Amino acid sequence: MNFASDNWAGAAPAVMSALARHSSGFAPGYGADPLTAGVSRSFNDIFEREVAVYFVATGTAANALALASFAKPGGAVFCHRDSHINIDECNCPEFMTSGNKLVGIPGADCKITPAALTEAMSRFPDGVVMHGQVASVSISQATESGTVYTVAEIEALAEAARSRSVPLHMDGARFTNALVSLGCTPAEMTWKAGVDALSFGATKNGCWCAEAVVFFDPERARDFEYFRKRGGHLFSKSRFVAAQFEGYFENESWLDTARHANAMALRLAEGIRSLGGRTAWAVEANELFPIVKRSQFETLTAAGAKIYEWPASDLSDNVAPADDEVCFRMVTSFATTDEDVKTFLETLTQAS
Structure with missing residues (x-):
């Protein structure tokens, strides 16, 4: 992950x-x-x-x-x-x-x-x-x-x-x-x-x-x-x-690798939203910035997910993280696999 x-x-x-x-x-x-x-x-x-x-x-x-x-x-x-x-x-x-x-x-x-x-x-x-x-x-x-x-x-x-x-x-x-x-x-x-x-x-x-x-x-x-x-x-x-x-x-090849990375990012975003999370900004390329409960973030990192907490600036009040939430960055690539996405979402499900 x-x-x-x-x-x-x-x-x-x-x-x-x-x-x-x-x-x-x-x-x-x-x-x-x-x-x-x-x-x-x-x-x-x-x-x-x-x-x-x-x-x-x-x-x-x-x-x-x-x-x-x-x-x-x-x-x-x-x-x-x-x-x-x-x-x-x-x-x-x-x-x-x-x-x-x-x-x-x-x-x-x-x-x-x-x-x-x-x-x-x-x-x-x-x-x-x-x-x-x-x-x-x-x-x-x-x-x-x-x-x-x-x-x-x-x-x-x-x-x-x-x-x-x-x-x-x-x-x-x-x-x-x-x-x-x-x-x-x-x-x-x-x-x-x-x-x-x-x-x-x-x-x-x-x-x-x-x-x-x-x-x-x-x-x-x-x-x-x-x-x-x-x-x-x-x-x-x-x-x-x-x-x-x-x-x-x-x-x-350059177009195929980018399409794959973008598709993986969208799949992650859709999965995170379906589990009650949200994204700080629209997911339009291969980066996404989910907002979830801090306890969920800690479970993900403990399970080995390589993700970074991220400053969520310039967000409206209805999107900005609450006190018990965290915004973090995820970046997908040509090397991101379906299994990576599946494992991440399963881990998030268990933490929900």
């Missing part, structure tokens, strides 16, 4: 097969190999246009380096108050952007709204040296609450960003989980909706160590190679990251 994180899961068979397939022989280093070039071209097919793609090791690097490419002196980066870049990345975005300030914006369901974004940006008027400069906007897809921005919501935020002539970045650590949840194309969820740069996450969805920064206008990526090298994320054996992506995309 390991629901601690999709980071805890291993690598999907298709990814490991591709790594083994490319593990022997010699190839040029630092991304000059044919496999890296071929996989980079596959991103053009996925996004239905020519894009610039750069591999990095971690999601934090992808986010911080992407934002660094948009940085300004005295710059301000606007994001949700509880976003990963604002809470969980050890000030790396500020470091990589040479001190650009992250401006956290509150919002229900861990989403920012165009109105809230516009108001926050208004506190940094153009041409006023005392207040710094609006540099970029970043959204998480899926969010830290497991919710998903609709295409219309992304379009509205992109329009708000364009009103100040700044780019929109998407932290796509769980990009594919959000994509299959919406049932749209990668192009529709990104550049067609106004996204300028994407942190394309694959590690959480079945890769071993594969993240990419995607620019939808290659001209905007002219200096990115220098940011990546200076940030320590230029792989000498880049072909092994490319190999992971090759296996990831092969036979639409």
Whole structure:
């Protein structure tokens, strides 16, 4: 019953097969190999246009380096108050952007709204040296609450960003989980909706160590190679990251693993609700945040369930945990099994 994180899961068979397939022989280093070039071209097919793609090791690097490419002196980066870049990345975005300030914006369901974004940006008027400069906007897809921005919501935020002539970045650590949840194309969820740069996450969805920064206008990526090298994320054996992506995309494995993870999360949510529990936020990807009696939570952890207590902020009174309740996080993955779900729900039944 390991629901601690999709980071805890291993690598999907298709990814490991591709790594083994490319593990022997010699190839040029630092991304000059044919496999890296071929996989980079596959991103053009996925996004239905020519894009610039750069591999990095971690999601934090992808986010911080992407934002660094948009940085300004005295710059301000606007994001949700509880976003990963604002809470969980050890000030790396500020470091990589040479001190650009992250401006956290509150919002229900861990989403920012165009109105809230516009108001926050208004506190940094153009041409006023005392207040710094609006540099970029970043959204998480899926969010830290497991919710998903609709295409219309992304379009509205992109329009708000364009009103100040700044780019929109998407932290796509769980990009594919959000994509299959919406049932749209990668192009529709990104550049067609106004996204300028994407942190394309694959590690959480079945890769071993594969993240990419995607620019939808290659001209905007002219200096990115220098940011990546200076940030320590230029792989000498880049072909092994490319190999992971090759296996990831092969036979639409990346979509299948995300659909499976999402389905497991929905099954858990439905089971928990049927037993009298509830979820703090809508279950729209592969994360869920159940609220149950503390005694039930303790029974689950005693039985070996890997789950984390979670702060339930910004919840209405009729949803927020009571004094004898607890909110906790569960994350499903490609490796979550029907038996995992069944055992968890049976344990919760016995604790009810």
